[in-house]
Amino acid sequence: MDIGALHFQNPEAFWLLVFVPVLVALYVYRNRRRKSTIKFPALSIARRAVPSRRVRLRHVVPALRLLALCCFVFALARPQNAMEVEYTSTDGVDIMLALDVSGSMGTLDMLTRAEQAKLGVMNAERLLKSGDFWKYSRLGYAKEVIAEFIQKRHSDRIGLSVFAGRSFTQCPLTLDYGSLLEILSAVNDSTATGNGTAIGDGLMNSLARIKKSTAKSRVVVLLTDGKDNASLVSPLHAADVAKALGVKVYTVGVGKKKGKILGFQQNPWTGEISWAEREITPEEGIDEEVLKGIAQKTGGRFYRAENREELENIYSEIDELEKTEIETVAYARYSEKFYPWLLVGALLILLELLLANTRFVRIP
Structure with missing residues (x-):
């Protein structure tokens, strides 16, 4: 399978991306069913409460996890760069x-x-x-x-x-x-x-x-x-x-x-x-x-x-x-390009763990 200049040796790995929308839907479903109880001395105080920036950005953590999953799927598909080499034999x-x-x-x-x-x-x-x-x-x-x-x-x-x-x-x-x-x-x-x-x-x-x-x-x-x-x-x-x-x-x-x-x-x-x-x-x-x-x-x-x-x-x-009779034999030589995808995926996982346990830590 070729996409642009990249050749994918294991394109069947892309079937794993089917689970991405499933995971997104599951996250949205669980997030809506989650119930939190906070005791306030008066309802007027609760009504004036405005969600902070940290609360609005809480979805960044699962998004990083999904991006890391996509990177690992791309790495599993083994992207390669094909360079065509030709040998020409001639009866001059x-x-x-x-x-x-x-x-x-x-x-x-x-x-x-x-x-x-x-x-x-x-x-x-x-x-x-x-x-x-x-x-x-x-x-x-x-x-x-x-x-x-x-x-x-x-x-x-x-x-x-x-x-x-x-x-x-x-x-x-x-x-x-x-x-x-x-x-x-x-x-x-x-x-x-x-x-x-x-x-x-x-x-x-x-x-x-x-x-x-x-x-x-x-x-x-x-x-x-x-x-x-x-x-x-x-x-x-x-x-x-x-x-x-x-x-x-x-x-x-x-x-x-x-x-x-x-x-x-x-x-x-x-x-x-x-x-x-x-x-x-x-x-x-x-x-x-x-x-x-x-x-x-x-x-x-x-x-x-x-x-x-x-x-x-x-x-x-x-x-x-x-x-002149010219016979050309062409073959493709591939170089592996999955390493950057693995590296980016690993960095996204580290960033997700860091944010989940510091800035966006959740207390049950």
Whole structure:
């Protein structure tokens, strides 16, 4: 039985409170039948007699006894304070994020119309020199979406590797999402050295970090905007290694297939930097066949994103596909709270005895 925050182990003890109104009625009945005789020399003197304060307060003594009885009943019911304790066991997912940071990731082709109009009226030279344009680039959007993906996870270890012409581990598998997000925010096109895009090496680097994991599910999410042209290990051979290790690989290609790209141009005579648009060439873009092959070999999926909204939807889908199974076992731990009731009841009995034999003593 629970009343508020208290749990009563022996609630049947409250049946004893039924006797309280019985005792009150018995006291009133006996008090009314009690007859006292006092001899007065004249009735006029008796009529002027007014009950003193002591007489009016004579009912305090039995009231203290009844309150003490109520306290003892509460103590007998064993009030307890319950504190709920939860143990959570998880079958976690280990996730390595492989991120392309090559120079082409600075391309401004995933802008909305509003963002493109906003950039068009801003000083191109200032944005280029300050590096602020990066937050509107493929890499900038990828970092923001990946950060949101990390914040949605709760019990999974996540790591980060980056690649351009060479691949480097930025953060091993960790549950410290705060540190991981700080490392991710500092990633830029100079984080990984070398010219080109080493997709195969980027995947192998992630596999090296995740191969000793004992997690129930192991995943690599690889994002790139180009074709492999600098790897020591071919992407499809790296996919074979992932398959042998039981690691699932999701591949994400970013960038428009066709259309115009917003970029910078420099006036050869004045050196002034301004905005310019150019058409996407056939040589640019991702190698969909290779990325699809990696995903198919490992049981993952291939995705294509041409704008930020599509990229957000992709990572949301991966988040749903790779959910952690959490089993929670809850139990309650109780601490006894009947001692104060016993103490108060005992003090009320002592006070009742003291008053009954001193201030409110009755002489038959």
